[in-house]
Amino acid sequence: MTAISLPRRARMTVSQWRSLRNGLLFVSPAIIGLAIFTIWPIAQSLYYSFTDYNILQPPYWFGLENYEDLLKDRVFGIALSNTLIMVLIGLPIHLIFDILMALLLNSKVRGLPLYRTIFYIPSITPVVASAIVWLWLFNGQYGILNVILRWFGIAPIGWLTDPNWTKPALIFMGLWFGGNTILVYLAGLQDVPEEMLEAAELDGANALQKTWKITLPMISPIIFYTMIINIIGYFQYFSEAWVLTANREGAAGGPANSILFYSMYLYQTAFQQFKMGYASAMAWILFLIVLVATVILFRTSGWVYYHAENT
Amino acid sequence: MLNMKRRDFLRLSAAGGAAAALGGLPLSGLAARPTKQQAFLNYWTGWSGFEFDVLQGLVDQFNAEHPDIFINMTTVFGQYDKVLTAIAGGNPPDIVSAVWLRQLVGIAARDALTPLTEFAARDGIDGTGYFPQLWSNWQWNGELWGLMVTSNSNLLAYSPAVFAEVGATEAPKTLAELDEISMALEKVDSDGNIERVGILPAGLRWWGLVFGGTFYDEANQKITANDPKIVAALEWMAGYWSRLGPEKVAAFQSGFGDYLSTQNSFFVGKENITQVGEWFIQFQKQFAPDLEMNMMAAPPPEGGRANCTTFDGSVFAIPAGVQNPEASWTFIKWLSEDEHMGEFCYNIQNIPPKVAPASEERFVGDPRFQLALDLLNGENAFGPDKMPVNDFYGTRLTEAETAVKAGQISAQEALDRVTQEVQEELDKTLERLGI
Numbered sequence: 001m002t003a004i005s006l007p008r009r010a011r012m013t014v015s016q017w018r019s020l021r022n023g024l025l026f027v028s029p030a031i032i033g034l035a036i037f038t039i040w041p042i043a044q045s046l047y048y049s050f051t052d053y054n055i056l057q058p059p060y061w062f063g064l065e066n067y068e069d070l071l072k073d074r075v076f077g078i079a080l081s082n083t084l085i086m087v088l089i090g091l092p093i094h095l096i097f098d099i100l101m102a103l104l105l106n107s108k109v110r111g112l113p114l115y116r117t118i119f120y121i122p123s124i125t126p127v128v129a130s131a132i133v134w135l136w137l138f139n140g141q142y143g144i145l146n147v148i149l150r151w152f153g154i155a156p157i158g159w160l161t162d163p164n165w166t167k168p169a170l171i172f173m174g175l176w177f178g179g180n181t182i183l184v185y186l187a188g189l190q191d192v193p194e195e196m197l198e199a200a201e202l203d204g205a206n207a208l209q210k211t212w213k214i215t216l217p218m219i220s221p222i223i224f225y226t227m228i229i230n231i232i233g234y235f236q237y238f239s240e241a242w243v244l245t246a247n248r249e250g251a252a253g254g255p256a257n258s259i260l261f262y263s264m265y266l267y268q269t270a271f272q273q274f275k276m277g278y279a280s281a282m283a284w285i286l287f288l289i290v291l292v293a294t295v296i297l298f299r300t301s302g303w304v305y306y307h308a309e310n311t
Numbered sequence: 312m313l314n315m316k317r318r319d320f321l322r323l324s325a326a327g328g329a330a331a332a333l334g335g336l337p338l339s340g341l342a343a344r345p346t347k348q349q350a351f352l353n354y355w356t357g358w359s360g361f362e363f364d365v366l367q368g369l370v371d372q373f374n375a376e377h378p379d380i381f382i383n384m385t386t387v388f389g390q391y392d393k394v395l396t397a398i399a400g401g402n403p404p405d406i407v408s409a410v411w412l413r414q415l416v417g418i419a420a421r422d423a424l425t426p427l428t429e430f431a432a433r434d435g436i437d438g439t440g441y442f443p444q445l446w447s448n449w450q451w452n453g454e455l456w457g458l459m460v461t462s463n464s465n466l467l468a469y470s471p472a473v474f475a476e477v478g479a480t481e482a483p484k485t486l487a488e489l490d491e492i493s494m495a496l497e498k499v500d501s502d503g504n505i506e507r508v509g510i511l512p513a514g515l516r517w518w519g520l521v522f523g524g525t526f527y528d529e530a531n532q533k534i535t536a537n538d539p540k541i542v543a544a545l546e547w548m549a550g551y552w553s554r555l556g557p558e559k560v561a562a563f564q565s566g567f568g569d570y571l572s573t574q575n576s577f578f579v580g581k582e583n584i585t586q587v588g589e590w591f592i593q594f595q596k597q598f599a600p601d602l603e604m605n606m607m608a609a610p611p612p613e614g615g616r617a618n619c620t621t622f623d624g625s626v627f628a629i630p631a632g633v634q635n636p637e638a639s640w641t642f643i644k645w646l647s648e649d650e651h652m653g654e655f656c657y658n659i660q661n662i663p664p665k666v667a668p669a670s671e672e673r674f675v676g677d678p679r680f681q682l683a684l685d686l687l688n689g690e691n692a693f694g695p696d697k698m699p700v701n702d703f704y705g706t707r708l709t710e711a712e713t714a715v716k717a718g719q720i721s722a723q724e725a726l727d728r729v730t731q732e733v734q735e736e737l738d739k740t741l742e743r744l745g746i
Contacts (some may be wrong), residue, residue, distance in 0.1 A: 054421050056418070056421040056422060057421055057422055075710075140563070141566025146565075156565070158563075161565040162557070162558055162561035162562070165561075251706050253710075257710050271392040271395060272392060273700075
């Protein structure tokens with residue numbers, strides 16, 4: 001058997017080397033910034049997760065103790081379960097709502113640009129400002145939600161004071177922020193071939209069948225994309241719940257910790273309880289959870305129909 | 312774009328750089344700049360709004376009287392966490408009052424503060440003239456860690472006119488009397504929706520002490536949240552929720568207006584006995600000037616503590632690693648002088664932590680303020696426990712309180728759990744800090 005000879009790597013010419021050097025120089029600010037402000041802190045947090053670190057004194061290495069303590073931490077369990085409820089119940093509700101809105105906003109009616117604008121504007125409103133407005137909408141006496149309930153003779157709900165209603169309140173509030181996702185779906189709906197829908201109509205398909213058998217499969221890659229992006233976002237759910245529940249003393253999480261989410265508990269642990277090492281361990285566990293969830297989603301993505309590959 | 316000439320590219324870069332530089336110029340703070348000869352000190356305060364304005368007036372006065380020091384005050388209202396990160400980052404403010412008294416030991420134990428002991432000893436500040444309970448709360452491990460310029464006292468506000476409606480001619484002296492009046496004041500409609508209440512007790516830390524309980528055994532470093540008297544206090548508090556219905560109370564409370572407004576739940580008669588500090592007198596004068604409001608101490612049950620109050624508040628401290636602790640101390644000492652302390656406290660209606668300014672006619676001329684003062688000066692005035700996990704303890708107590716009120720768990724179970732969890736946390740922290 002003859003030996004395989006690998007081609008010798010050609011040496012770079014001076015001109016090629018100069019071109020490479022100039023290119024690297026131009027991207028160096030971005031690389032240096034990425035290294036200093038992203039990669040280095042990530043590596044540091046991994047180190048701190050194996051230490052007892054109160055940010056005021058040097059870190060003290062004690063191995064896996066943070067991770068062991070997390071397994072026994074009751075409030076960590078509450079924060080994780082609240083977050084999982086948001087991901088497993090809140091997220092599907094939001095995505096289904098956004099798809100339905102996108103289908104509606106894809107219909108040919110007068111004033112369509114106005115409706116699309118109305119649905120999109122909340123998603124570009126600052127979250128903190130919006131949450132403060134929602135604080136008033138949820139107000140038990142003056143909030144518009146309870147006023148409407150009273151019109152129908154329904155007793156007012158303690159949206160943010162009753163532990164049974166705090167998560168539904170947040171899920172309800174989240175519907176309002178769906179403009180970005182609706183826009184993404186709208187873009188995907190433009191690519192659904194008209195001729196397919198016409199052919200289906202000629203074959204006697206009604207609107208529901210066309211939507212279910214043609215439109216949704218055609219936008220399934222978009223649905224998959226929004227699912228991945230939003231799962232990552234929902235596991236890090238923070239701003240809305242923090243603004244709605246944090247008080248002057250820094251306590252947050254609502255009545256009986258009913259809307260204490262993972263990121264909120266992480267923040268409290270890091271900056272209020274002097275446990276940056278413990279919080280770093282929480283951050284890495286969250287990373288692993290999100291990684292596993294993403295891998296599972298990819299592995300089970302057989303339902304996604306890639307039109308371009310199949311034509 | 313790709314075909315841009317080098318000259319055009321350089322012109323564009325220069326224009327962009329100039330725009331970026333101009334955009335970075337500060338638009339405010341161009342007045343009252345310090346001179347090079349002055350020590351420039353950053354002071355982070357937790358006060359905001361009109362209280363900040365009052366304090367700024369005093370800061371301006373200090374700056375005028377001390378040509379060698381310039382105090383630059385910034386508010387970090389609602390962002391006390393910034394203090395810790397600034398200290399951790401090696402860039403702390405020179406003076407800070409955005410530190411709650413309950414955090415003082417925790418921060419001091421973690422080497423984040425400069426002790427004031429030597430400064431105070433040199434300048435003759437040894438606690439003389441201060442309320443004794445307050446002075447002792449600023450000491451830990453043999454050092455003095457801060458001074459307070461304001462303090463508060465907890466008591467109950469009520470309206471005598473509303474009391475008269477239910478035949479109560481004077482303030483209740485016992486818990487049983489309080490319950491009787493409170494229940495007589497309650498109004499519920501035919502659907503069980505609450506229209507008016509007497510009291511909705513909150514704050515287990517205070518009521519636990521009123522009932523005679525002890526939260527922390529300092530000598531033995533033991534958490535005692537499940538003290539039978541504290542359990543009894545929580546059961547009493549939750550009794551109001553279970554009697555009225557947790558969902559009904561939640562709906563009722565969610566309808567309260569803004570605290571700092573004419574729609575405050577007490578001012579509009581929704582709550583008729585409310586837990587406040589003496590600072591509430593100022594709010595009442597501002598938002599409900601026609602309302603006749605009296606104040607009373609929390610009436611204890613049998614075996615409880617009469618005239619019991621708690622205090623917390625902002626502590627003036629010097630972070631570790633500041634460049635000019637002497638100048639920082641000069642400001643804190645100046646603000647602690649009777650005249651300046653009295654001025655600040657009078658304008659924001661807090662109690663001066665010193666007996667002399669607190670006893671001035673402008674304070675004690677109002678009998679309500681006198682009551683708050685007497686409580687603070689009494690034997691049953693309690694500050695935060697002196698241990699390094701107060702925030703952790705506080706959040707677990709709050710969680711227990713809301714869970715018991717919501718009917719999710721019994722008071723005994725909840726407080727047993729708090730005791731166990733906080734004790735574990737305390738033991739680990741004490742071992743780690745070598746205390």
